[in-house]
Amino acid sequence: MRREDVEFSSDGVTVRGWLYRPDTDEDVPAVVLAGGWCYVRELVMPYYAEAFVTAGMAALVFDYRNLGVSDGEPRQHLDPKQQIRDYQNALSFLERTPGIDNDRLGAWGISYSGGHVMILAATDPRVKAIVSQIPVIDGFRNMRRIHGTMGYRKLWDAILEDRRLRFDDPDQRLHIAHASENPEEELSSWPFPETKTTFAALQATEAPLYQNSSTMESVDLLLDYDVNYFVPRILDTPSMMIVAEGDDLTLWDLEIESYNSIPTPKKELVVLPHTSHMTLYSDQSKLAVAAEHASRWFTTHLLAK
Incomplete structure (x- = not known):
């Protein structure tokens, strides 16, 4: 596979990331990945990107504005609306990138961004499939x-x-x-x-x-964050949610409650046993299982289309 340094403008701010590509001259589907609270692009996301590329898809991993190698002020400021805009502009970037099939784009997210991709599934029809992993659902609760x-x-x-x-x-x-x-x-x-x-x-x-x-x-803004407002709009976007059994950080009961409210029949809930929120970062074996499920979902709904 190949990894390229890329950048694009998001509301006038330069956002930077890595574009992973399979070794082929054909147009391929692509998945956009961004991180959770304070994450930079090096944090676990490359493992998922490489799994998607091994399956035959491209993957774009980027730093939100205000974080990591991306521009933007104030530094370390996490505005969920801006982060979702960065996801949308990453999709626009992929639409204009040679070698990418712009009719087969997906979005993957973890923790805070796990909620973001559910909002994308509800609000951006360019997203043809999502994987939402241990998502933040309701900031206040x-x-x-x-x-x-x-x-x-x-x-x-x-x-x-x-x-x-x-x-x-x-x-x-x-x-x-x-x-x-x-x-x-x-x-x-x-x-x-x-x-x-x-x-x-x-x-x-x-x-x-x-x-x-x-x-x-950033915490002030989190208290107003609620994915459930958007969930009823996920009518036709294939949606996988990966939950860690007993997760008491982002609260697996809230996650399953939200999953059950998604109206599309094209959905799947994966509950990873003997797994916590943080072992999906610290335990390579747990990460590999989650990546396998996500790859299977995107292969079915993007690659096989």
């Missing part, structure tokens, strides 16, 4: 449950402080850790010690541009 009553109070105190600071001077905005090894002592967006240790290990080995930080406003 997710944050309320994982932080608990006292932690949620602290989170809101920080959000309101940030709003006041940004009103006076946008340059004085607050930042918050992605995760912490001591969530009782350090406020973080996702208060799970295993998240901090797993991503620290990935930063040290394969994703040096990852930062354990986002703007506080």
Whole structure:
């Protein structure tokens, strides 16, 4: 396979990524991949991209604006609407790329972007199939449950402080850790010690541009994020959801609830046993199983068309 450095404009901001291609001169389907909270392109996504290319498809992995090698300010700012726009502009880029069959485009997402691709399935008919892996479904319910009553109070105190600071001077905005090894002592967006240790290990080995930080406003925006508003519109897009058994980070009960509300009959739920949210990053064997399911789905609905 070949990997090319590519870039495209998204709302006037230069977004950069890698385009993986199979070794063929024929036009091939393509899948767009982007990451979850604070992710950069090196974080696990290349494994999935390589699996898709091995199956005969192209794969575009990119950094959202404000992250990694892409441009955009403020740095480490996660706006889900902007991120979905980046996905849409990645699709537009692929439509204009030689060697890509622009009638056979798919979208893959994990965690936060697992929710994004469900919204794409509902709002962008260019997307002919999706795989949504351990998705964030409802930001409010997710944050309320994982932080608990006292932690949620602290989170809101920080959000309101940030709003006041940004009103006076946008340059004085607050930042918050992605995760912490001591969530009782350090406020973080996702208060799970295993998240901090797993991503620290990935930063040290394969994703040096990852930062354990986002703007506080990113959490403010997350609280208004709800995939379920869009789910009733997924009428005809083949949709696979991959869930980790017992996932208490992005909450597998919310994921299955949302999956059951998808109206298209062209859907499949995969529940990975003996798997947690974070082992899908830290355990290569778990990742391989998830990649095999995703490859099968895209092969059926993109490659075999």
